[in-house]
Amino acid sequence: MATRHHPFRISPRARRTRAAVLLSACALALAGCGSSGAPDGAAATVPGIVDASLFDPAGLAAPVTEEDCTLSSGKIATCLRIQLKGAPADHDVGPFCPRTVTDPTGGIWFKDGSLYDLDGPFVKGLSSLYDDPAWKLYDETTGAVRVTDTRESCLAAARPDVDPAYENYCVECSLDDVGDGGGIVRTLLIPRRPEPRATPAAVAGVSAVGAAFNGVAFDLPAPVGAIIAHHTIAALDDCGGHVNFVVGYHYHAATGCSREIGTGDGHAAQIGYAIDGHAMHATADAHGAPPTDLDACLGHRDAVRGYHYHVAGPGENRFIGCLQGEIASGGGGEGLPPGGGGSTPCAAGQTSACCGDGTCDGPESAADCAADCR
Numbered sequence: 072m073a074t075r076h077h078p079f080r081i082s083p084r085a086r087r088t089r090a091a092v093l094l095s096a097c098a099l100a101l102a103g104c105g106s107s108g109a110p111d112g113a114a115a116t117v118p119g120i121v122d123a124s125l126f127d128p129a130g131l132a133a134p135v136t137e138e139d140c141t142l143s144s145g146k147i148a149t150c151l152r153i154q155l156k157g158a159p160a161d162h163d164v165g166p167f168c169p170r171t172v173t174d175p176t177g178g179i180w181f182k183d184g185s186l187y188d189l190d191g192p193f194v195k196g197l198s199s200l201y202d203d204p205a206w207k208l209y210d211e212t213t214g215a216v217r218v219t220d221t222r223e224s225c226l227a228a229a230r231p232d233v234d235p236a237y238e239n240y241c242v243e244c245s246l247d248d249v250g251d252g253g254g255i256v257r258t259l260l261i262p263r264r265p266e267p268r269a270t271p272a273a274v275a276g277v278s279a280v281g282a283a284f285n286g287v288a289f290d291l292p293a294p295v296g297a298i299i300a301h302h303t304i305a306a307l308d309d310c311g312g313h314v315n316f317v318v319g320y321h322y323h324a325a326t327g328c329s330r331e332i333g334t335g336d337g338h339a340a341q342i343g344y345a346i347d348g349h350a351m352h353a354t355a356d357a358h359g360a361p362p363t364d365l366d367a368c369l370g371h372r373d374a375v376r377g378y379h380y381h382v383a384g385p386g387e388n389r390f391i392g393c394l395q396g397e398i399a400s401g402g403g404g405e406g407l408p409p410g411g412g413g414s415t416p417c418a419a420g421q422t423s424a425c426c427g428d429g430t431c432d433g434p435e436s437a438a439d440c441a442a443d444c445r
């Protein structure tokens with residue numbers, strides 16, 4: 072294989088901004104977002120209770136508010152309405168695609184649990200990596216990488232049925248082109264106090280897996296199968312994020328860029344909250360090792376923090392394995408069809424997005440639910 076494999080040690084240092092963002096394989100229409108803001112309903116720093124003060128205010132479109140909500144169990148609870156700005160408060164966006172087959176600059180890509188530097192040589196080696204000679208993201212004569220560097224090309228390449236003209240492209244586009252220019256606000260409704268589920272639920276039916284403290288959503292797994300089927304690469308930047316026209320900038324990997332809240336006891340830092348209100352911590356603790364007692368959801372419990380998750384390694388195209396807590400109905404936030412809510416019940420073990428069309432792990436398309444395609 073002509074590609075270089077890097078076990079995930081991506082510099083958390085933000086790199087130069089090219090104000091470029093990526094558009095994944097499907098991204099069409101679908102609701103905007105929004106919601107009104109009101110003064111913060113202060114959350115106490117108590118284990119097991121969501122602490123809104125941990126979010127960087129610069130990453131929020133409005134102060135966090137509290138409201139009554141109905142959980143997936145039917146129980147009435149208190150939820151926090153968190154409006155993520157959709158542009159990271161603490162790092163630049165991009166770069167994504169290299170410009171030539173020798174360009175050392177680019178983002179990252181993942182395959183089968185491994186993370187790769189998305190540089191020029193990686194692009195050149197794609198046919199070997201995927202054992203498919205149809206991969207050719209570059210001009211053989213000039214060595215120039217084909218990149219969707221205009222709004223129009225991003226839109227065309229981002230269609231679920233990728234415009235044939237944009238097959239064999241490295242897909243990225245400018246953050247300036249989405250939302251009002253600079254991002255799309257993402258509203259999440261998260262139970263203030265996590266409510267344990269009787270049995271774990273699949274991470275599906277939600278428009279986001281969780282919220283990072285810097286104003287970016289941790290998203291559902293990218294539909295890698297659909298992306299590579301069209302010989303496209305939906306490039307991630309070194310921070311594990313990219314952009315589409317449905318939800319703006321979002322993460323598919325946690326590489327250590329976003330705001331971390333240290334635990335003070337050597338335990339892995341907290342990086343955000345999951346959609347069920349449980350804390351999300353970094354993969355590894357101060358010694359560089361992930362906990363050894365994680366359950367299938369990638370969570371465990373300790374006396375200090377209660378139940379919490381440790382996110383998967385950045386090559387895994389997922390953050391957690393399943394949900395141990397109830398989620399708010401309708402709490403998936405924007406990106407879901409009207410009335411689709413956040414609680415479409417997919418069985419544990421199913422991994423595909425499912426957002427109200429009744430299809431779990433089935434063939435998803437923009438026709439049945441565009442929001443499934445990220």
Ligand SMILES: [Zn+2]
Binds near residue numbers: 338362380
């Ligand atoms: Zn832990």
Ligand SMILES: [Zn+2]
Binds near residue numbers: 095315323
């Ligand atoms: Zn994506």
